[in-house]
Amino acid sequence: MASGRSLEVVLAVLPTVARTAQASGAEMSDIALTADALANSLGITADKMQEAFDILAFEGKAGKFELKDMAAELPAIAPAFAALGYKGTEGLKRLVAMLEIVRNQTGSSAEAATNFSNILQKAYGNEVANNFKKYNIDIRRELDRTRKEGGDVIETLVEQTNKALKGDLSKLPLIFTDIQMQQGMRALLTQMPELKKHLDALGSASGTVARDFAQITGDSEGNWQQLINNIQKTATALGDLSGRALNPTLEKVNDRLSDMMAVDKGYEALRGSGRDPLSYAAEFKDRFNKQHPELGMFDRFTGASAEKAFRDALAQLGRGEIKNIFDALQTK
Known part of the structure; x- marks a missing residue:
């Protein structure tokens, strides 16, 4: 995951990688490579990485293409997908939904x-382009x-394939001669309504990894602490290899992990209220x-x-500092 990245960036993503791997049963190395691919290809930053893995985990649970499978395959697929203009978590949603459809x-x-x-x-190949020209389409x-x-x-x-073939999938080999491309296109051509359903459902992906992690570990303090300890060991090893003093960075990692744990406990408290x-x-x-009437229009729009x-x-x-979520609001 450190390919060309600063150690600080790697450590910022490490808690997300560790928790996702433990929650999904995937290899941590695969999750780390996936994080690197998402960052390099789709431009997903460290602060958006948890959202990205929530998307992967949610879609993995919704169908046959599980998160551990995505982690193994995405590093090879993401660059080609990004080359077609897909970026960010919205691009990732389309990628995983299409993979599930296929x-x-x-x-x-x-x-x-x-x-x-x-x-x-x-898709941009000469053979495909020439075959579309037979239907007067400059693909x-x-x-x-x-x-x-x-x-x-x-x-x-x-859409252009449907236009050319007028829905007759028996003619699919006339445009796509590659057998594997035919199979992939046939799946997409016959399941576009299903694709929209998957994309709509992904709007509820937030928090998936946290819930899975809590279910697997029992959401206990001890299991969280074990995860923190494991990450510390990994980070310390990285520090030894780099010859740099990482105490300030490790403190940030610990703070972030503690915050993640507290947020999860806060969610549990809300769910427990009924x-x-x-x-x-x-x-x-x-x-x-x-x-906060002083907030600007853009801030209000984005929330x-x-x-x-x-x-x-x-x-x-989650830390027990307040008894009710609304206690955190400023009183006037």
Whole structure:
């Protein structure tokens, strides 16, 4: 994971990598390589990495393409996917949803990954372009236009294929001669409504890894501490190798882990009340915004300040510093 990255960046992502690996049963090395691929290819930053792994974990539980399979395959797929213009966590949602759709019609996750990779690598190929020309379609121009407009390139490929074949999938080999590409395209062509369902469902991905981790470990202080100790050992080893003093960075890692633990406990407290945590969040953020009329329009639109305040309140609740989530709000 340290390929060309500063040690501070690696350590910032390490808690997320460790918890995701433990929650999913995947190899930590695979999760680390996935984090590196997501950062390098899709531009996902350290502060968005937990959101990214929540997306992977959620989709992995929703279908046949499990998170541990994604961790093994994504490092090879992500660069080609990003080359078509996909970026960030929104791009990642489309990647995992498409992989799941292709997986529905294949015998294994590895086979699905191969079929989808062939689509990514050959969509702009000469053979595909020439075959589309027989139907008076300049597929490269169509894909380029979509990419420049920030649209979904693969979806455009599917739409133009439908346009050319008029829904007759028996003619699919006339455009895509590669067998694996045919299989991948057939899966996408027949399941586009299902793809939309997956994308819509991914809006609820937040917190998936934390919930899985809590379920596996029993959410006990001891298990959290064991995870912290393991990360400390890894970080210390990295420090020994680099010959640098890492105490300040290790303190930041520990602080972040402690905060993650407190937030999870805060969520557990909300769930234990019998009220939906999302309802708490909505009310908290509404009150927060009303108490802070000085917030700008952009801040109110993104909800960044309210989201941070809610997370801080969860941490306070988890640490026992407040008895009610709303106690964290300023009183006037």
